[in-house]
Each structure stands twice: as structure tokens, then as C-alpha cells.
Amino acid sequence: MSGRLLRLVCTAAVAAGAVLAPLPAAAAPEPEPREERSVAELLTDLQRLYRQAEQATETYNATAEKLKEKRAEVSRLDAALSKARLSLHDSRGAAGRLARQQYQSSTEISPYVRLLLARDPQHALEQGHVISRLAQGRAETVGRLTGTEHRADELARKARKALDDRLTLAARQKKDRDAVRQKLAGVEELLASLTAEQLTGLAEFEEKGVEKAQRELTTSGALGEGERKPSKEGEAALRYARRQLGKPYEWGAEGPRTYDCSGLTSQAWTRAGTPIPRTSQEQWARLPKVPLTDLRPGDLVIYFPEATHVAMYVGNGQVIEAPRTGEKVKVSPIASHPLLGAVRPDDDGQAPATEATYAPALSGS
Numbered sequence: 001m002s003g004r005l006l007r008l009v010c011t012a013a014v015a016a017g018a019v020l021a022p023l024p025a026a027a028a029p030e031p032e033p034r035e036e037r038s039v040a041e042l043l044t045d046l047q048r049l050y051r052q053a054e055q056a057t058e059t060y061n062a063t064a065e066k067l068k069e070k071r072a073e074v075s076r077l078d079a080a081l082s083k084a085r086l087s088l089h090d091s092r093g094a095a096g097r098l099a100r101q102q103y104q105s106s107t108e109i110s111p112y113v114r115l116l117l118a119r120d121p122q123h124a125l126e127q128g129h130v131i132s133r134l135a136q137g138r139a140e141t142v143g144r145l146t147g148t149e150h151r152a153d154e155l156a157r158k159a160r161k162a163l164d165d166r167l168t169l170a171a172r173q174k175k176d177r178d179a180v181r182q183k184l185a186g187v188e189e190l191l192a193s194l195t196a197e198q199l200t201g202l203a204e205f206e207e208k209g210v211e212k213a214q215r216e217l218t219t220s221g222a223l224g225e226g227e228r229k230p231s232k233e234g235e236a237a238l239r240y241a242r243r244q245l246g247k248p249y250e251w252g253a254e255g256p257r258t259y260d261c262s263g264l265t266s267q268a269w270t271r272a273g274t275p276i277p278r279t280s281q282e283q284w285a286r287l288p289k290v291p292l293t294d295l296r297p298g299d300l301v302i303y304f305p306e307a308t309h310v311a312m313y314v315g316n317g318q319v320i321e322a323p324r325t326g327e328k329v330k331v332s333p334i335a336s337h338p339l340l341g342a343v344r345p346d347d348d349g350q351a352p353a354t355e356a357t358y359a360p361a362l363s364g365s
Contacts, residue, residue, distance in 0.1 A: 049190060059176050060177055261311065261321060303337035319336075
């Protein structure tokens with residue numbers, strides 16, 4: 001039994017993170033007769049389910065990233081609000097002291113009357129200047145109190161909204177998580193329904209499809225001529241990705257023990273000193289695009305029309321990827337999935353490409 005076949009079989013047990021418990025012999029129902037499907041049809045169904053699961057995973061990742069940002073915003077606003085309330089407490093204390101002073105001096109003679117009755121008018125004028133400065137200080141204290149109150153009210157409003165947004169995102173994250181589990185349950189169900197012979201045929205048929213697509217891509221000249229050297233950052237990202245080879249795929253994971261596809265690429269480039277978006281869709285949307293003819297090691301290769309899968313280019317038509325549930329981080333042919341295009345996190349001003357120059361369609365994709 002091939003290693004790929006073993007992975008397909010194991011996927012049935014781990015896809016949704018659960019083990020199927022066998023039914024007691026007496027309770028096992030008779031299998032209903034059904035129409036046999038061809039290997040090509042089975043592969044089409046399987047790849048569709050994997051693709052849906054990966055799309056749901058990237059949606060989950062995007063929500064998780066937004067939730068992380070919102071939690072940081074709530075923490076920042078809470079700290080600012082606490083500081084504003086402390087300042088407000090101090091300002092109110094100063095205002096209270098002013099009020100007491102005003103009350104205690106309310107029966108005193110007016111400073112203007114004292115000026116008229118003074119034996120030394122110049123001294124009285126100097127006293128008047130001091131009184132004016134005190135009055136100005138009181139006005140500034142009252143102004144600070146008013147401004148601090150407004151700021152505290154505004155921060156409280158923003159903190160309440162940020163908290164509401166965080167609760168909304170948390171509910172959406174749970175919904176997205178359930179969607180991923182549902183898609184993976186579909187993969188598990190399909191694989192569990194197949195015979196050993198069907199699994200063998202499925203693995204062989206998929207491998208032949210990848211070999212054909214890879215051969216067509218490399219002989220077409222779509223990858224350009226000669227090998228380019230990676231940038232300093234690209235080489236660092238590639239070294240990190242290579243160290244993760246053999247680690248299991250896990251949806252929603254970004255290391256250090258397990259990864260999904262964009263978790264691997266985002267962590268590799270972050271460790272190289274160039275933070276990039278978390279999801280494959282955002283990597284495709286926000287990073288500079290490069291034509292496949294200009295690919296260099298470290299560039300990111302994006303797959304499927306919805307940009308739901310990403311891998312890192314190694315060179316010689318190969319990529320490092322975290323493929324899918326049940327498999328491990330590995331080196332794969334660049335044409336293992338239908339190509340959308342490529343992006344370069346450390347763009348050096350090269351002319352952008354809007355789409356792939358070659359997009360092979362694998363059998364069943």
C-alpha cells in the first residue's frame with residue numbers, strides 16, 4: 001500500500017478529529033446497493049470536498065485574525081479608559097477644592113474695593129495680578145475637568161462598541177469552526193465509504209494527474225528559464241519552512257507543532273522579518289503579484305480561483321506546502337493544484353502580474 005494511500009485511509013479517521021466507532025455486528029444494517037462511480041468521479045468529489053474544507057478554513061482564519069485584532073483594541077481602550085477615569089477623579093478633586101475656596105472667600109471684600117481703599121495702590125495692583133492668575137488657573141482646572149469628562153465618555157462609548165464587535169466576531173468564529181468541521185466530516189464520510197481497491201485507484205489517478213499537469217507546466221516555459229536566487233528575507237523564510245517539513249497539517253494552526261497552508265507561509269515570512277497577512281486570500285489580495293516566469297525561491301504560489309490554498313516556491317518547479325488534513329508539510333510539484341498566480345512579500349519593484357501565465361487544470365479539479 002503506497003504512502004499516499006495510507007494518508008488517504010488515515011484521513012478518514014482524523015479528518016474531523018474523531019474516530020468512527022464500529023457498530024455491533026447485530027446492529028449493522030445491510031448496505032444498500034448503489035451505482036458504482038468511476039475513479040475520476042470519486043476524485044472530483046474528494047477534491048471538491050477538500051477544497052470546500054480549505055475555503056471554510058481560510059474563512060475561519062480571517063475571522064480569528066479579526067477577533068485577535070479586536071481583543072487588542074478592547075484591551076487598549078480599557079487601559080485608556082482607566083487612565084481617563086483616574087484623571088477625571090483628580091480633576092474633580094481639584095474642582096472641589098476650588099469650590100470650597102470660592103465658598104470660603106465669598107464674604108470677603110471685592111478686590112476692586114480693596115484697590116480703591118488701599119494705602120499702597122501699587123501693592124494692591126500686584127495683588128490684583130496674583131488674583132487674576134489664580135482665576136485663570138481655576139478656569140483652566142474647570143476646562144480640564146470638562147475635557148476629561150468628554151474624553152472619558154467617548155472612550156467608554158468606543159469600548160462598549162469594541163466589546164460588542166468582539167462578541168459578534170466570537171459568535172462568527174464558532175459558526176466558521178462548525179462549518180469547517182462539517183466539510184471535513186464530508187471528506188471522512190466519502191473516504192470511509194471506499195474500498196481498499198477504490199482508494200488505491202484514487203491515489204494512483206491523482207498522482208498521474210499531478211504528473212501530467214507538472215509535465216505540461218515545466219515544458220511550456222511558463223516558469224521561465226534558469227533559476228533565480230532568493231532575497232535575504234526570502235532565504236530566511238525558506239529556511240524556516242524547510243524546518244517544518246514532516247509536521248502535521250491542522251486546520252486553523254500556525255505552528256509551531258502543526259500548520260495549515262497559510263499558517264505555514266505567514267509564519268515563515270514573519271520569522272524572516274516581513275509580516276504578511278494570515279490568510280491565503282489576503283496574501284493574494286494585498287501582496288505584490290509577480291508573473292510565474294519571474295518566480296524566485298521564497299515567493300508564494302496561490303491556487304484555485306478563490307485563492308484558498310498557498311505554498312512557498314522552493315525552485316526547480318517545486319513548492320513547500322501544508323497540503324490538507326491527514327497529510328504533513330512536504331515538498332510538492334508546483335502544479336499539484338490549479339494555479340492562480342504568485343506574490344512576493346519582499347517585492348523589489350518588479351512589474352506586477354494580475355494573474356497566472358499558466359493555469360493547468362488537474363483531473364477532477
